[in-house]
Amino acid sequence: MAEVKQVTIWARGVTQDMEGRHLSLLVANSADKDGKFVQAWDDYADLPDRVGVPLRKYARISEEEIEMRYEYENKQPNVVIVMDDTIIKGMDILHGMPKGGVLVVNSKRSADDLLKFIPNKELLSSITVVDASGIAADVAVDFMGSEGGVEVAAVGKGISAPLAGAASKATGLLKLESVVAVAANKEGVKQGAEAAKVKKL
Amino acid sequence: MAKEVFYSGCAAAAYGAKFSRVEVISSYPIRPYTGIMMELSKLVANGDLDAEFVHGEGEHAQVSIAYGASAAGARAYTGSSGVGVTYAMECYSPAAGGRLPCQMAIADRALDPPGDFGSEHTDVMSARDQGWIMGWAETPQEVFDNTIMYYRIGEDPRVMLPQFCCQDGYFVSHIPGKVILPDQKAVDEYLPPYNNPHPLDPTRPVSHGPQIFPDQGPAIDLQRAQAFLDTPKVIAEAVKDFNKQFGRKYSPFVEEYMTDDADIAFFIMGGHARTARFAVNHLRKKGVKAGMVKLRFVRPWPTEAVAEALSKFKAVGTIETSTSYGGAMRGGNLIHEVRASLYDLPKRPAVTSFMAGLGGEVVTLNEFYEMAKILTEAAKSGKVKKGVYWLGFEPD
Numbered sequence: 024m025a026e027v028k029q030v031t032i033w034a035r036g037v038t039q040d041m042e043g044r045h046l047s048l049l050v051a052n053s054a055d056k057d058g059k060f061v062q063a064w065d066d067y068a069d070l071p072d073r074v075g076v077p078l079r080k081y082a083r084i085s086e087e088e089i090e091m092r093y094e095y096e097n098k099q100p101n102v103v104i105v106m107d108d109t110i111i112k113g114m115d116i117l118h119g120m121p122k123g124g125v126l127v128v129n130s131k132r133s134a135d136d137l138l139k140f141i142p143n144k145e146l147l148s149s150i151t152v153v154d155a156s157g158i159a160a161d162v163a164v165d166f167m168g169s170e171g172g173v174e175v176a177a178v179g180k181g182i183s184a185p186l187a188g189a190a191s192k193a194t195g196l197l198k199l200e201s202v203v204a205v206a207a208n209k210e211g212v213k214q215g216a217e218a219a220k221v222k223k224l
Numbered sequence: 225m226a227k228e229v230f231y232s233g234c235a236a237a238a239y240g241a242k243f244s245r246v247e248v249i250s251s252y253p254i255r256p257y258t259g260i261m262m263e264l265s266k267l268v269a270n271g272d273l274d275a276e277f278v279h280g281e282g283e284h285a286q287v288s289i290a291y292g293a294s295a296a297g298a299r300a301y302t303g304s305s306g307v308g309v310t311y312a313m314e315c316y317s318p319a320a321g322g323r324l325p326c327q328m329a330i331a332d333r334a335l336d337p338p339g340d341f342g343s344e345h346t347d348v349m350s351a352r353d354q355g356w357i358m359g360w361a362e363t364p365q366e367v368f369d370n371t372i373m374y375y376r377i378g379e380d381p382r383v384m385l386p387q388f389c390c391q392d393g394y395f396v397s398h399i400p401g402k403v404i405l406p407d408q409k410a411v412d413e414y415l416p417p418y419n420n421p422h423p424l425d426p427t428r429p430v431s432h433g434p435q436i437f438p439d440q441g442p443a444i445d446l447q448r449a450q451a452f453l454d455t456p457k458v459i460a461e462a463v464k465d466f467n468k469q470f471g472r473k474y475s476p477f478v479e480e481y482m483t484d485d486a487d488i489a490f491f492i493m494g495g496h497a498r499t500a501r502f503a504v505n506h507l508r509k510k511g512v513k514a515g516m517v518k519l520r521f522v523r524p525w526p527t528e529a530v531a532e533a534l535s536k537f538k539a540v541g542t543i544e545t546s547t548s549y550g551g552a553m554r555g556g557n558l559i560h561e562v563r564a565s566l567y568d569l570p571k572r573p574a575v576t577s578f579m580a581g582l583g584g585e586v587v588t589l590n591e592f593y594e595m596a597k598i599l600t601e602a603a604k605s606g607k608v609k610k611g612v613y614w615l616g617f618e619p620d
Binding site (some may be wrong): 051062063064065067068071088090091092093094095167170174177 | 229230232233234235255256258259260262263266341394395397398399401495496497498499502586587588
């Protein structure tokens, strides 16, 4: 059984539901493009969401078919991406992370500033900060894709694009050109990768 | 041109209905099936599907609308989950007894209490004896395909029965998988328009659902029972034609995986069959001769196909994702029918059952390995120690 890489995304309810899901899709779709077996899905218990509640979106990437496709959560996330830095303060975002994990945060703050709020930061091998909200414009929220619906909006128009670019730089798990290929906002992906500051820990 | 998409089971069901050219849709929200109606309402609002979209004031109304539409000659589609399925219970027999072949999509959800969004088959299994065709899909693709196949089966003049087209909530309904959408033309060739021979029509008045005298009851019930005797033949034809038209490889009633030389087998339906397949692969590598038999139809129960598939094993374990409290085997439902199917055989496997996946619990590979241990022991001794195992929750 090949190792399954687990990517967990934290977003805010309703306002970031779509972009959060799009980010999980960008991760999965770009890895799919590279010939990997993938899965992207919403946390079942977090939906239906309410405004501002912390939401989890997930992706899995594997060299072989993903056998435990039905596990509700990513219990051992290798990569955690946080779409709103205030979530860090309230949630144990690294819960279950095996040592050597990667954290990517959408923030205007510095990495050191953010690390102050992460009690279990020894699990991290790096923290990457990118001001994704400064790169991509806000996108109107639509609910078309929630609860198993088909996405109507093009995937990766808003902050999911620069965050996927930053995740590509931070993890080496995703090829930047593959992320660019599957995202609607291609410039946003590239800018996110360029602007992302990776700090090794 | 056929195209490949990445759809959840909900979206796959909605598109199955769209490709079936459903004419009346009745909805009422409940997780997890809600996604199906969300998707259909989009398709209707955008003009991609020409159908009446009706909001019921509850599931009882929903199913009444669906079979009413079917009585008027429209291809009707509805759906529900969990307590929604049981709330509509009164309407199932009139639909089946009226021989009105509407379809109800089910994305399973555990019944209350306590409140639970997780998948468990008990909701619609409670309605299995109401005269509806019923079966489970393992993947979003199978959901899509079954939706079309079920209309073809249910609307066949030899059948004329409503259908529960079921999928596991969350596992199948909410996790996207690859789905091949065929050409509409190919579906139109496969699925002719619905023809109700005696539709409700003010210009040609007919009576539907009249009161009868008690001694008229048995004859009418016998007709319904007879329809179920004729249905397997229609299913076999419909599945064969579907495979030919769309290049699939479905078995009509039971699908076998690595069973040729197997000593033990998992008997399972729905989404967890996917994990069972991986479990079989790993068990084989460890030298355990395991196989899997996946059930595609619960109603009509494929007695002969089940007997034939299972008779070659030494021990069989049914994976019970529904409850039959106080039933003959003290656990689930499938084992009752499996044992009854095998009863007349001269040589029968030992059969036990495993309560697994209740309340939406994930049935893990390790759980299948535990089952394999119990089945291997039963295969050696030729008998089972117990008729039901609550794995991981066993009272000692």
